[in-house]
Amino acid sequence: MTTSSGSGSVSIAMCGSGGAGVMTAANMFIDAAAEAGFYALFGRSSGPQIRGGEAAALLRVGSEPITSVDDTYQILLAIDWQNVNRFAAELPLNKDSLIIADPSAGDIPEVLLKSGARVVQLPMKDLAKEIPGGRPNMIALGAVAALINFPIEPLTEVLGKSLKKKRADAYEASVAAVKKGAELAPTLGACRKLGPAKRGAARWTISGNHAAGLGAIRGGIKFCAAYPITPATEVLEYLSSALPKVGGVFVQAEDELASVNMCIGGSYGGEPSITATAGPGLALMIEGLGLSMASETPVVVVDVQRGGPSTGIPTKSEQSDLNIAVYGLHGDAPHLVVAPDSIGDCLFTTQWGVHLAEAMQSPCIVLSDQSLGQSRAIIDAPADVAFVGKRVTAQTPAEGEVFKRYAVTNSGVSPMPIPGTPGCQYTADGLEHAENGNPSSQESDHAKQLDKRLRKLTTHDYGSHWATVEGEGEIAVITWGSCTGAVREAVERARADGVKARMISTRLIYPTRPEQMAEALKGVKKILVVEQSHQAQFNRYLRGEYDLPAKPEVLNRAGPLPIRPGEVHARLLSMGK
């Protein structure tokens, strides 16, 4: 896994509202950056209005892969200041930052000036008016690009692709506006510049949600029942068009109870099945996942975590569904829980999740989150991995043999027939059952089945994918999910400062890997757990499920503010004394 390098990147925030077009400009910029051979990360923040509300595009561009936000923005450009207080906390600046403001937008909010950032004026609205059909967001785009040494040709090329088809005059106007902005960049003063792009392997631009959808399809998913919920809807929208194209079936259900149970039905029929949801929807699906688990009918649920509890903060990221994902099912109900650690990893981990669910006939929850799901990144084209869902299927039994659906085997996995296979008819059941599938309340059957269902998960060989372990040192930072990028950068910075630390980012949340974790923690004297949860759910999980060589320190908080590399770095330095 390549490492990211904070110093070579530039972070840019663009604010504007209702028709200002900052999102359009940011999207074009990302597309152009991909053309030009850069890496990038693009997140966004907005108000609750569906149209016309205030919005901020949050970009980070560089020559090395980017998997985290930086500590501050080098550029904050505002076409207007409408309600920017709503996201001011997500726009950290310092004295090296540059605020580019349209003078017609009025006073710059005090909270931003406090940072000591330098302020320059750029009359984007007036400049746009001078160009027939010109728009302020294009002036902004040109100015920002030139300011950071971003080449102009990829921008005009991207404009050509998206606008030439619509109206030629819109294209001309936009190019003229971009060029005008670029022309004025030198008047805005000094700014951190981008290093040269490193062309090389093929690249993709993709969001975490789309990556999860594609990963599902690569893993062999053939059925999806969907119910939209922020911030997971894009996974389902992607599957709604892609799945039928590969011969699969997609259906919009009436609610989450229906979607998880439809998936169980589809899976019982032999088709690997998936759905995607967020916290409130996962809560509804819990009973269904219990049925999936007890009847050993595999199902994959992608949970794109958002601010909780209850309706919470639907548009912001958090890592607070860990408890319910691992412990939410009633009864002793062990099941698979995996977590991607970056946007690109959403593809691999979802694909892997499908593979694991099918191999072990278990529900699998894929814990993504809003910051991964709804951010777009330029990543190296993901390698093709050989993880495809493949069930251990049962064939027609020999003469005289009776088929036992829930037969106790060494691996704990019982061959599962696809309906249509003669001689293997069985009734799947949430009721506890004997090996032949008949309902049973007997102690021995219950013990056998509980043991088998646990054993099949714990004895599986997950290989090295259970976690990403990087670096060495007596300090270990244990983290998961979207915090991984920030932790990785922090560890690098600490190393440069002479404090050595290793990072363990767990991709397999459940089942636990005691031996592999012990190996990864060999020689560790201090542990720091980093997570985005108010009650430090991951820390409690680690302490409860693993034997740790030291009591961890914790760096945790709830969403919506992301954990930034600088704060982890500072903590590591103090731990390293």
Added chain:
Amino acid sequence: MSKAPDFGAVKTSADLLAIARVMEERAAERYRELAEAFEVSCNPDTSAAFLELAESEERHAADFPALDGVPPVAAAWGEEDPEIADPDAVHYLMYPWHAFDLALRLEERAVEFFSFFAEGSPYAEVRTQAARLAERELEHVAHMKARRDLLPEPPADWDEDLDPPNWEAGD
């Protein structure tokens, strides 16, 4: 959905004046709601325009004797009033010019409303008062047209928003 006014319910000049006052007050209320809606949609120029219209309607309302008791039923609400919920009347990207243009059309409807009574009311004092009120509204029409024409007409692509609807606005 325009219904012919109920001539029978408006018997006196005082009745008609009460209706006129209610119309102005309701218009002011609606314009204020619109001003707020455009503040929320981050369209401060149009918000300011609606605020100006609200204040002007309040001044017009003050010309009439204060109401005592329940307003007359004949003033059918929703027909003469600027409807905040009318998809054809408002758009989050609309310009101040559009706001004054909307107000102009509503003033023209008010002229029509009072003209109906001036011509069709069976009561003489209502007809006389209605004719006076129609004249007054004609002045408002002229004033509103002038106010609107102080501003340039919005560009042809005024309602083009390249940013997609905010899919993050979820619950």
Added chain:
Amino acid sequence: MNAVTYSAKDFKTEVKPVWCPGCGDYAVLSSITKAFADLGLAPHQTSVVSGIGCSSRIPAYTNTYGFHSIHGRALAVGQGLKLARPDLTVLVAGGDGDGFSIGGNHFMHACRRNVDLTYVVMDNRVYGMTKGQPSPTTEADWDASAMAPPGGTGMTPFHPLAIALAAGANFVARCFSGDPNGTAEVIAEAIKHPGFSFVAVMSPCITFREEQREWKNMVRPAGVEATTDAAQAARRLMTDDGMNMGVLYRGNRVSYGKEKKATASFADLEAEFAI
């Protein structure tokens, strides 16, 4: 009887709605507050309960004892409130997605149960808040959505009024947000009418269903008086084109629930177990 009278404005809060300008829900908010005022209700004795969605944001905009609950469960919460506190006026509100999709089950049973409350659904035939997926009342051939297959879902649209009738709702009406005065009158009547009153308001979504601007040219007052004959109402509903506005059915069922009255002491209860 209230000594003070409250105006429609008294039922609104300072919170500014985040709905898109032109959204039909603005008018429904006005209709509801006007209905409350016209009935002489007091804000502290009224309750607006909702689920999740654009329409369900409405409690925050009303000055009542409101509850913005969870997706699809507004009727459950509302019935619970009314049964525990029959003295309050309870109005449950939400959209077609919240009410007929995830809330469909509760809708059916609320009609059967006939608790004395009013259910106002702002129907725009789309899931607005999550970016425009088909809802249960969406036309079978509508496919301008990232989640609808080309040619539309092909599913027969839910017919909430017919289903309400079949399940036992005591008052059934259809309104249009473009006639806020008429809608206010119907809502007021619905509140006064005992039992479960269902008011379906067609409320256009100008962001995801622009074509609904045409509704104002298509709706008309129902040409016939409301009936008290459920079978007749059902026949009319199953054969109309969905554009007839007004009260369609008034039933005579008794509202669910008995008067809360204590008739035994703790000692009486304990006596059952004593030997």
